[in-house]
Amino acid sequence: MLLGLAVLAAALASSGAHALATPNLHKRFGEPAVKHSWVEVPEGWMDDGSVPPADHTINLRIGLKQNKIDVLIEQLYEVSDPTSASYGKHLSKEQVEALVAPHPDTVALVEEWLAAHDISPAHCSRSPAGDWLSVNVPVSKAERLLDTNYRVFRRRDNGNSVVRALSYSLPRFLHDHIDVVTPTTMFGSLHEMRSTGFIQPSGFKAVTDDAEPQRLVLPGRLATLPASCGTTITPTCLRILYATDTYVPAATGTNKLGVAGYLGEFANDADLQTFFRQFRTDAVGQTLTHVQLNGGGNNQSQPGVEANLDVQYTEGISSPTPNIYYSTGGSPPFTPDSATPTNTNEPYMDWLNFILNQTTIPQTFTTSYGDDEQTVPNDFAVRVCNQFAQLGARGSSIMFSSGDSGVGAGSCRTNDGTNKVVFQPTFPAGCPFVTAVGGTTRVNPEVAVSFSQGGFSNYFARPSYQDAAVSKFLTGVGTKFQGLFNPAGRGFPDVAAQGNGFQVIRSGRVISVGGTSASSPTFAAVVSLLNDFRIASGKAPLGFLNPLLYSSLVPGFNDITSGSNPGCGTTGFTAVAGWDAVTGLGTPNFTTLKNIVAGL
Known part of the structure; x- marks a missing residue:
């Protein structure tokens, strides 16, 4: 300009x-x-x-x-590799700090x-x-x-x-x-971060779990699924679909699930109880812990769509696991007042520094915000990504929604002066130390939802843990879209979960919400239950998931083989057998995953 x-x-x-x-x-x-x-x-x-x-x-x-950040990353992989003798031997706060000093x-x-x-x-x-x-x-x-x-x-x-x-x-x-x-x-400031959720049109009508008597039998399951789950999602839909409905958490004194909140979004306690009364009656009375940092608020008179979506579905699936909502303050608009320092810190930085400074941290985290990767300076992205590695080394599993723009939103033009049209990866989903969650829709079978963002990072090289899976996918893509994406980059998403028609209570009323911001808390809640099972069995939590996801846990996913994610004026990638850049490895089957992690 x-x-x-x-x-x-x-x-x-x-x-x-x-x-x-x-x-x-x-x-x-x-x-x-x-x-x-x-x-x-x-x-x-x-x-x-x-x-x-x-x-x-x-x-x-x-x-x-x-x-010694390279040593920390090396140790992160060792404690996250199920074939390593160090698997599950996560680092302490003091050990991590010694390596990053x-x-x-x-x-x-x-x-x-x-x-x-x-x-x-x-x-x-x-x-x-x-x-x-x-x-x-x-x-x-x-x-x-x-x-x-x-x-x-x-x-x-x-x-x-x-x-x-x-x-x-x-x-x-x-x-x-x-x-x-x-x-x-x-x-990108906290006020300008994009939530990956959106209120859906009236065609996605609100329902209760008892509104539809017709049932669908899932392959290989005795449980039945309400037919309404094909268009409207409730905790019952997800618990049956992903086989968590019969599991009772047993490590609630230790296991915790953290939800990162930004943009002045507040999770409403009254709405949560209304949600429980309508969709998860056995959880009525369970509370949510609010933690405020960097000037974050907790205005109970201003319930946020994103905040309510996140906590209602993490709790709706993981109950009675304790959930923590972190309200992180954002950057206020600039005013020329020299008397008070302006809070101009960037997304994730304050939250990450706060969490890393805690002696005890949740074993599972979910975040439903992100930016186009090209809008984030590379030096900033690498530093933040390495901070996620620190969390993983301490034994936390970190989920991020992949985004809602297919292979890219808007014109998809580069901001490097060349003005080229290319696919637009997102950050932090493209960081190799987080688990990126894409979206699906429908049931029996699930298919990729068209907005599920996926692709390949231009900042981060493909990690070895996904070499085989991604290479197979790229072979199938061939020369299609040549020049529009970086085939050597870290591929995302890693996994997927439902992302359409989520029934959310806001201000006491049901609204329908969609986006991969619904997918991430859903998948995180399933991971939290796996961590509960591990902890109750005297084992370490799963920690950094990705090396395990692409090896031992592959059989625990429902492979999504239809649907695509159009964008940038193209048809986008297509969901295929195995990993793909629309739904990753697929959606979780808790029973199978639980049986696998029991043997680790």
């Missing part, structure tokens, strides 16, 4: 001032080298033509290189650099492992530190504003010591 002449002149003047003010610093530390930059203003945003006041305060976070040389160099810019290391807050430094600084000082210019950018759709930069730089020698600095070029 071109700047007006006056704005451009101001920007150049500001840049010149930085250059004149820092010759001694450049001589001492070397000329700055770009750490990350955008070719153009990211899609959906516009430069509003203004700059923040020089004394406007921001909370700057510096992610120091984690000295920065090298002393890194700490010394970064502190010297900060001190040279009159930022006292003593004034910096530090994460328990020391891999994050946080300090409040005037934007003018941040600009000199990062050789950048912060501007005010506005969302085109809702007018929300943030203070961001189109690029930032560090002395070249620090590139090996600093992974990422925020807030800088990450435009």
Whole structure:
């Protein structure tokens, strides 16, 4: 986007001032080298033509290189590989922190650099492992530190504003010591993250579990399924469909399920009880634990569709397993008030740092939010992905919805200046350390739902655990869509679950909701029951699932072999036998999966 002449002149003047003010610093530390930059203003945003006041305060976070992150990832795979002697021997909080702590040389160099810019290391807050430094600084000082210019950018759709930069730089020698600095070029804020759920049209009528007497017999099952489950989903549908209906959790004193919430979405306690009375009467009275962080709220007068969907279906399947809803505050619109530091931290960062700082954490997590991968700076994506690896190493299974745009939403054009049309993977679903969940619809048999997002990451290489499954799928695809996706990238989703017509209570009334944001909590609830079974049997929780999913657990999935995920002006990928980039390995059969994990 071109700047007006006056704005451009101001920007150049500001840049010149930085250059004149820092010759001694450049001589001492070397000329700055770009750490990350955008070719153009990211899609959906516009430069509003203004700059923040020089004394406007921001909370700057510096992610120091984690000295033994490669060792941590290696150990993550060892404790997650069912053929390893270390399987299930998850790491403690202290062991993880020891591996991600920065090298002393890194700490010394970064502190010297900060001190040279009159930022006292003593004034910096530090994460328990020391891999994050946080300090409040005037934007003018941040600009000199990062050789950048912060501007005010506005969302085109809702007018929300943030203070961001189109690029930032560090002395070249620090590139090996600093992974990422925020807030800088990450435009996706908690207010701009997309929930992967949506209220469905009236054609998906609301029902109760007793509204349809007709029943369908599932192959190989004695239980019968209400015929209404073909269009409207309730806990009864899912519990019978995925064979959890006869399992009674026995480790509820230890096992927990965590739901990450953003966007000012609040899970309503009264609606949860109404949901239980209508759809899971034996769970009436079970409560939900609310944890608020980073300014997150719990406004019970404003029930959120996404929040209610998530907790009603995690609890509706996993009851009486304790559930925790984490309400994470978001970035407020920018206001030029220098008296109070602006909360400009990015998605997932605050939640992840909070969870990793807890001594005891849930064994299962689900999150129903994501961004187009290309809108997330690579340095930010890699650092966040590695934080998910830390959670997995500590024994947690992490589910993310894959997205609701087939192989890509909108024009599918790249934002690197080439303006090419390519398939658009999502983040964090494309991170190899999370389990991405796609969507299905109908029953007897289930088929892929058309919006189920899937494809291949452009940031993360295909992990070895899915080599065989993905290679087979790619052989079937052949030269179709050549050039539209990265065949060497991490494939997603990994698994799938129902994603259409979920009956949700909001403000005391039933609405119908769809999206892979329904699929992720559903699959997470099944995983939570598997963790319950493991813990009750004296075994470790499953932890990072993917190496196990693509090996021992394959027989425990209902293979989805029809349907596709159109997008980007194409027909998209097609569900086939085995893994596919629409429904992954398929949907879970709890009974079979339970029998498999019993022997691990």
